[in-house]
Amino acid sequence: MAPATAEEAATVMMLARRERFAVIPAGAATFIDAGNVLSRSNLVLTTRRLTKMIRHEPADLVATAEAGLTFREFQNRLREKGQWLPIDPPDNGTATVGGVVATGLSGPQQMGYGAPRSFVIGLRAILADGRSIKAGGNVVKNVAGYDLCKLFTGSYGTLGLITEVTFKLRPVPSETRTIVSSGPLISLVTVGRTIARESFPVAVELLSASLAKQLGITVSAGESVLMIRFAGSSRAVVTETASALKELREDSNITCVTHDEDDDLWLGLSNAATQAVNDLSWRVIMRPSDLVSFLDDVASLEQDEASHIGLQWQAGLGDGRLRAMARTPVYHGEAVRALERLRRRAENLGGSLVVERAPAEIKNEIDSWGSFGSATDLMKRIKQQLDPENMLSPGRFIA
Numbered sequence: 001m002a003p004a005t006a007e008e009a010a011t012v013m014m015l016a017r018r019e020r021f022a023v024i025p026a027g028a029a030t031f032i033d034a035g036n037v038l039s040r041s042n043l044v045l046t047t048r049r050l051t052k053m054i055r056h057e058p059a060d061l062v063a064t065a066e067a068g069l070t071f072r073e074f075q076n077r078l079r080e081k082g083q084w085l086p087i088d089p090p091d092n093g094t095a096t097v098g099g100v101v102a103t104g105l106s107g108p109q110q111m112g113y114g115a116p117r118s119f120v121i122g123l124r125a126i127l128a129d130g131r132s133i134k135a136g137g138n139v140v141k142n143v144a145g146y147d148l149c150k151l152f153t154g155s156y157g158t159l160g161l162i163t164e165v166t167f168k169l170r171p172v173p174s175e176t177r178t179i180v181s182s183g184p185l186i187s188l189v190t191v192g193r194t195i196a197r198e199s200f201p202v203a204v205e206l207l208s209a210s211l212a213k214q215l216g217i218t219v220s221a222g223e224s225v226l227m228i229r230f231a232g233s234s235r236a237v238v239t240e241t242a243s244a245l246k247e248l249r250e251d252s253n254i255t256c257v258t259h260d261e262d263d264d265l266w267l268g269l270s271n272a273a274t275q276a277v278n279d280l281s282w283r284v285i286m287r288p289s290d291l292v293s294f295l296d297d298v299a300s301l302e303q304d305e306a307s308h309i310g311l312q313w314q315a316g317l318g319d320g321r322l323r324a325m326a327r328t329p330v331y332h333g334e335a336v337r338a339l340e341r342l343r344r345r346a347e348n349l350g351g352s353l354v355v356e357r358a359p360a361e362i363k364n365e366i367d368s369w370g371s372f373g374s375a376t377d378l379m380k381r382i383k384q385q386l387d388p389e390n391m392l393s394p395g396r397f398i399a
């Protein structure tokens with residue numbers, strides 16, 4: 001169901017509750033299968049028709065949009081005034097502002113700019129009982145006594161339907177430049193980690209050869225690709241790029257190309273995770289120093305077609321984030337075993353592995369999120385306070 005106003009959405013929510021319908025909040029439904037398989041689902045309540053840009057105050061670096069506005073359109077509108085929201089989630093142009101907030105996902109440039117939750121400064125949402133709530137501005141802590149902006153970011157439709165979001169923004173950098181390097185994995189990791197530590201790139205992203213080829217980057221057999229982006233004032237970008245190039249060229253196995261017009265490269269990468277052909281996608285987060293050894297496990301999967309067909313991956317060397325995408329084999333058992341092994345390995349290194357997208361046969365065998373550890377009780381308490389009858393996306397996080 002796609003209400004035309006937030007008030008209509010609140011009425012639908014109230015009626016759904018009366019009928020004891022399980023409601024699934026949605027935006028463009030590009031990633032509606034995120035998380036565990038739902039235990040019940042009666043009504044998908046989408047923000048598809050809530051598409052207004054409500055206000056943009058360039059002087060204050062603040063903008064508010066209805067949740068159903070596409071993220072791409074939102075960014076285009078901000079750019080007209082030289083500003084942007086510096087998050088780069090997987091997106092092929094259809095993801096909505098509300099969906100991006102509800103999943104809390106960003107991408108390679110999270111390293112330089114920070115996580116989405118730090119940009120959400122206000123929101124309106126409708127709770128399971130149809131009550132409309134407002135968070136942010138002067139109302140920082142309310143309803144359950146928590147910071148609702150942070151709580152709703154990454155809530156995957158389990159706490160309420162977000163109808164409107166206010167973000168703090170950044171000016172579009174006056175200059176950006178990307179160095180695309182190719183070479184042996186170990187060489188790129190070594191130099192990439194040094195550059196991530198010692199200078200100020202906004203992204204240091206390592207790509208598997210097959211993902212790089214999909215983006216149109218030429219890469220030889222046995223090589224990987226490293227994309228390093230600098231952004232800021234012209235002077236800073238020129239200096240930083242020159243010093244990174246010097247570092248990279250000290251290794252004779254590495255070749256580099258520099259791109260001044262680099263937006264399309266990064267947009268292409270954002271698009272890559274959304275390829276419908278890949279029905280298996282998982283992500284890992286861990287200390288950047290530990291990611292280096294974990295990469296060996298991931299690279300070995302490239303040859304393991306029994307569990308992952310056509311594996312592609314990308315990894316943030318500065319922030320310890322990795323996403324892998326593949327097609328699943330007909331027999332899912334090997335994929336489940338590989339995911340369990342990788343999760344154990346990630347957890348032993350102090351990290352975590354989330355299964356983002358997978359056929360139901362796999363999601364029925366392995367929990368999407370792994371263990372929430374000590375956060376489990378808090379999550380249950382918050383869910384109990386905001387949705388005591390478990391009517392919103394039941395089973396997505398915890399059965």
Ligand SMILES: Cc1cc2nc3c(=O)[nH]c(=O)nc-3n(C[C@H](O)[C@H](O)[C@H](O)COP(=O)(O)OP(=O)(O)OC[C@H]3O[C@@H](n4cnc5c(N)ncnc54)[C@H](O)[C@@H]3O)c2cc1C
Pocket residue numbers: 024025026027028029030031032033034047067089090091092093094095096097098099100101102103105155156157158160161162163273274275281356357393
């Ligand atoms: C494996 C993978 C595949 C992806 N595929 C695509 C793709 O094909 N195209 C694309 O553009 N992006 C894609 N994305 C990006 C991702 O979907 C976006 O970051 C965004 O989350 C999707 O926006 P949406 O409007 O489609 O959300 P949806 O897919 O509708 O919902 C995603 C999650 O957010 C919740 N949600 C959505 N809107 C609200 C709301 N207003 N209030 C409360 N909860 C809400 C849903 O319940 C669901 O849990 C993908 C990401 C991943 C990791």
